[in-house]
Amino acid sequence: AQSVTQPDIHITVSEGASLELRCNYSYGATPYLFWYVQSPGQGLQLLLKYFSGDTLVQGIKGFEAEFKRSQSSFNLRKPSVHWSDAAEYFCAVHGGGATNKLIFGTGTLLAVQP
Amino acid sequence: EPEVTQTPSHQVTQMGQEVILRCVPISNHLYFYWYRQILGQKVEFLVSFYNNEISEKSEIFDDQFSVERPDGSNFTLKIRSTKLEDSAMYFCASSEGQGQPQHFGDGTRLSIL
Numbered sequence: 001a002q003s004v005t006q007p008d009i010h011i012t013v014s015e016g017a018s019l020e021l022r023c024n025y026s027y028g029a030t031p032y033l034f035w036y037v038q039s040p041g042q043g044l045q046l047l048l049k050y051f052s053g054d055t056l057v058q059g060i061k062g063f064e065a066e067f068k069r070s071q072s073s074f075n076l077r078k079p080s081v082h083w084s085d086a087a088e089y090f091c092a093v094h095g096g097g098a099t100n101k102l103i104f105g106t107g108t109l110l111a112v113q114p
Numbered sequence: 115e116p117e118v119t120q121t122p123s124h125q126v127t128q129m130g131q132e133v134i135l136r137c138v139p140i141s142n143h144l145y146f147y148w149y150r151q152i153l154g155q156k157v158e159f160l161v162s163f164y165n166n167e168i169s170e171k172s173e174i175f176d177d178q179f180s181v182e183r184p185d186g187s188n189f190t191l192k193i194r195s196t197k198l199e200d201s202a203m204y205f206c207a208s209s210e211g212q213g214q215p216q217h218f219g220d221g222t223r224l225s226i227l
Binding site: 032034042043049090092094101107 | 207
């Protein structure tokens with residue numbers, strides 16, 4: 001069965017520092033992968049997606065993610081974090097085929113220090 | 115940018131009562147979904163809906179749950195007899211097609227007393 005693991009429950013970075021949030025998935029074929037961000041009291045906003053092709057995908061708000069099949073990973077990165085990036089970040093996988101559902105990781109809560 | 119809207123933002127209901135959560139998906143989207151997030155836990159899939167019928171549902175989506183698209187714009191989730199453990203944030207989502215990115219609303223926080 002498909003699954004998503006986000007090993008880091010909580011990360012704190014300083015404003016202006018670089019960021020990498022880890023995501024590992026379990027799926028037999030090439031998955032569709034997504035990163036969502038949830039600000040307090042808000043819904044889930046799509047940051048970026050990977051379907052196929054170029055393994056480095058660009059998203060909104062200066063985020064990017066790299067699909068590495070050999071490591072079953074889809075890590076989210078940002079070169080310079082802003083205070084407004086403080087939020088919870090969710091990695092999700094869509095199995096394709098007959099299923100419609102997204103399977104989410106447990107999320108990583110990002111705190112940004114001034 | 116078009117968005118998914120959900121009402122109400124917060125619903126407080128007595129245990130055993132029926133509740134209806136409402137959603138207006140993005141207008142040209144064909145697939146609709148409900149997810150829930152119990153406080154402190156991951157977002158879980160409940161059900162997907164396409165062509166006026168359920169296309170997939172999870173084990174959570176038992177007989178107390180139902181979905182409906184009563185008109186061309188609304189998509190509802192009904193919980194017939196609420197339990198304490200139904201307290202959660204419920205998210206509606208929609209997508210243009212299968213496998214396409216799902217766009218989420220801001221959620222309805224359901225509190226069962």
